[in-house]
Amino acid sequence: MSLVVAVDHWSFPSGHSSRVFFVASFLFLVGGAGDGVVAAVFVWAAATAASRVLMGRHFVMDVVAGAGLGAVEGVITHRFLKF
Template sequence: MGSTKITNPSSPHFLQPLMTIDASISVFLHTFFKPILPAFLLLLLEYSADFRFSFPVSLSLFLASPSYSSLAIPLILGHLLDLALIGLIKLTFRRARPHYNPNMSPAVHADNFSFPSGHASRVLFLATLFHLIVQHNEDIVSDSIQRWIKFEPGFVMLGVWVWAIITATSRVLLGRHFFFDVLAGALVGALEGIVAYQFLRF
């Protein structure tokens, strides 16, 4: 795949100190953890939160049983909302990815840009939506967890949050994003989870 020249509009003058701090934090974390954490683990986290994996899983849940449709619909619509919103923000800010970002194959043009992190938004969306569903005693979810996974729903919810936070953090450690990209993506994702639970259930 040929190299693509990325245009990176100059940031407003008042943001320059913040961008410098962001870049310094990001390169420090990337450099410090790179020799410690195995690359395959970081890549596994990347693949686990990829839209091309999580969206088909959501569709499969919808098609599996009519009883899951009320839960699968906000999951599907939330994924689409996340894809559109993150793409719009990326194309608006057009922030280049870190210069030490390893070679990657963007799925769409917007993926060439760094702000905000789509993986971070996606995992926080999933964790927030799952948390709200379990917290409000959706019996079908609790029963399914105990039947198929044999764990208490609260324990599974903790595992989902740990996965989400580690995956979001791995975006900086892998060199895909700057630290503030991940924070912004996580905030967007959490808000998407709330919106999906409150307004996208049918």
């Protein structure tokens, strides 16, 4: 853990979780990829979110809020771009 350096002291919400869940939810809503790809992206998103907590970089609520924010951004982007 000594290789991990703190960038800032404020970690709410988790930016990593927000980005990966944005990609996952947008891909799910677009439906352009196969079901296996969408499932793999959601597994990737969950693994990224879990790793942030396990590495001690975020609290659980930071990650949950980031995931929720990313999902909302995915829905808004999907509706805005009118896919």
